[in-house]
Amino acid sequence: MTLTFNPDKYKELLTAYLPKLIKSEVENEQALKIVEDLMHRERTPEEDELYHLLITLIEKFEQEYYQPSQQNNPVSMLLFILDESERSRDDLVAVLGTEDLVDNILNGQQKINTEQARKLGEFFHIESSLFMK
Template identity: 40%
Template sequence: MTLTFNRAAYANLLADVLPQPIRSQAEYDRVLGIIEASMNKEAVSSEEEQLIDLFVILVEKFESEHYPSQNRSTPHSRLLHLMDANDVQPADLVSIFGSSDRVLEVIDGKQSIDLNQAEKLGNRFNLPSKLFLA
């Protein structure tokens, strides 16, 4: 589903959150909070989706600079985090992956998430589908 992008609405969102390079743990936590808050919304506008994309880039840059020896966020780790944060059980994802065996393979990291599944996960968690793609 493609929504109309409203530049004025996006400008207002930018003014509200004032995105900037993440240089501290406090700013990192603030940005993660904004991303998580969007997950709890029933619907995300195209402007909010664009802002989330921007924040994901900032988070990934901060993580690569400050946590280089730790595993960076991956589609698999993002899915596990979202499942935990939203109390989602593997059985809740069968409709997305087609079978409980496939769900377990993805959760165990044995299978990657394909484009169709990423789109369904994006809809399920109210986030851009590209967060679930490598």
């Protein structure tokens, strides 16, 4: 028996998950969690459609955000080093001062200035210029 696509069920899924263009690491992580959940079960045709849509959105975000051709993307570098060092966002708050500042930097709404780059370099024991564009 072939399962048929039900637009009403798909509309319910879209309403529940509200997929949209991914613009931050936080949104990317949320989408990845949904994809991982869907990946490990037998999907309905509607869930499969949502699964492929989210994968497309994640790939688009990651290609733009982690693009290897970008010589120096300070936020990508910061996220990579944060992940590799097994440090947390809270550690960044302790180094840089406020949650709002860290959120703005990680979401690309604010650039890392020279003093912040120096502090990050000292914290991670790496060259501060990695955090400058």
